[in-house]
Amino acid sequence: MWTKEFFGTDVYHLVSAFVIYSMLGWLVESIYMSFCNRRLTNRGFAKSPFCPIYGFGAIIGYLILHPLDGHFFKLYLLGALMATVFEFLVGNLMLKLFGEIWWDYKDKPCNYKGIICLESTIAWGFYAVIIIVFLHSKIIGFIDSWSFSMGSRVCSLILAIVTIDYIIQLSKAFGIDIRERCADKYESFKARWY
Template identity: 65%
Template sequence: MWTRELFGSDVYHLIAAFIIYSVLGWFVESAYMSFCNHRLTNRGFAKGPFCPIYGFGAVIGYLVLNPLSGHYVTLYLTGAFLATTFEYLVGIMMQKLLGEVWWDYTEKPMNYKGIICLESTIAWGFYAIIITMFLHERVLHLIDAMDMAYGRILCIVILAIVTVDYLIRLYLLFKTSIQEEKDRLIDKYRSFRARWY
């Protein structure tokens, strides 16, 4: 499975790159938000330093945008458009499935429903250039610096820890939502009962 070719790369390199970009994305966003909030801010969904939206975005973005390497303007515009579209679709999906979006751009100028904004779109274009032209090659070198047998074990362990971390967070989120819904129904019942007795 690990050596199977997928989109011009092997599964091992894709999974390892996904993990690295997820951690890097968490670090960059947490550092930026900590600076903005003047206090340490964890921008991950769960406890661990992991933002899978960055992992998926970076890996998929690289695979799609790599043919545009060297064409900076086209790469920038395509990267900005695709990343903004991806961010919007993930935001809509989160609203429908979880009832909330894990980011909020309502205070940013030129935002749409607080899910996307011009500032992020501009940044996504630069990230597309950085990942495609400079960063991805270094990520691959980092992956290749470790023996593949150990790398596979490390990937499995990291993904297992992240999965448990996310399952606990989802359980707590849904448990809270169920309790809030239960409290709301009890309040409605008491209000209804108070009108008749």
């Protein structure tokens, strides 16, 4: 599985980069929001330092935009547009699933329904240039500095922890008591065998 290729990159590098971008995105946003709020702020949905929207955004953006490396103006414009559309789609999906969005741009000038705003669009363009021109090659170099066996284990462990964390948080968001369900399943299993 790790060696299959998509868009000229193997799954191992895509997944590893996804993990790193998700953690970096959480870090940057949490630092920014902590500064804005003047108190420590966890900007992730779950308890773990992981925001998958940044991982997906960076990987999808890289796969689509890397041919524009060296064409800064086109890269900036297309990166800003793509990220804004992505943010808008994710925001609408969150509204449908949870009835709310986990960010609010209503106080920002030039916003649309508090989901997207001009300030973020401008920032997304700069992020696209930074990722394509400078950051992605460094991240791939970091991934390659680990042995494949160690890197795949670390990625698998991080993704397992994040998956458990997200299951717990999603169950809380939807009002599902996991402990009660697990206890019921255990009692049912026990009743069949004892």
